[in-house]
Amino acid sequence: MSLTGRWRIVEMDVWDREAIDLVGPGFIEFADDGTGQFGFIAVRGWMDCRTTERDSRTVVEFSWEGEDEGDQAVGRGWAALIDDTTLEGHIFFHMGDDSAFRAEPFACADQRDER
Template sequence: MSVLGKWRIVDLPGYEDDYADIVEPAYILFEDGRGEFAFECITGAFADGATRGSDCAAIVFDWIGNDEMDAVCGSGSAEVEADGSLRGEIRAHRGDEIPFIARRWLTSSIPC
C-alpha cells in the first residue's frame, strides 16, 4: 500500500486526545514528490520527499513551516503498517519529536 494520498491524523501518542485538532482537523498529505501537514498550531510543507521501496510504502522528508506563527523546519518519516494505518514522526529542528498515527482520509463524492 502506498503512502500517497491524504491521511487523517487520528492520534499523537503521548499528547492529549484533542491536541491535534485544536485549529483544524489534523492531516498529512503525500503527493508525487511533495506534501503538507497540519496539526495543533503547526503547519508544514515539503518537496522532494524520498520514498523507500517500489510500492512507496515509506517516505522520509524535510519540511518548512510555522509553529504558532514562528518559522520552523525539520524532518519527518512515515510508513504504512500491515493494518493499513500510517505511522510516523514529525521532528522540529532542535525541538520536539512528535509521533503520529493516521488513517486514510475518506472523502465523499456527494456534492454539498
C-alpha cells in the same frame, strides 16, 4: 497501496486528539510529485519527500519547513505504510519537540469519528 493522498492524524505520542485538532482536523498529505504538507495543533508544514522501501514496506522520508503558531519552523520526519488503513511515522522539529504519529485515510477516520 501508496502513501499518496490525505491521511487523518488520529494519534500522537506528545499531544492528545483535542490538541491535534486545535485549528482543524490533523492531517498529513503526500502528492505524486514528491511534495506534501501536514497540519496539527497550530503547526503547518510543507514537505520535500523521498520514497524508499525498508523491511518490505513503503517508507517516505521528508524534510519540512513551515510555521508553528506563526513562527518559522523546520524539521524532518518519516512515515511508513503499515497496512492499507494505517500510516505510522515520526515528526521532528529542529532543536525542539518530536512525536510519533498514527494516521488513517480520511474516509476511514471520518467514519470512525461519526460513531
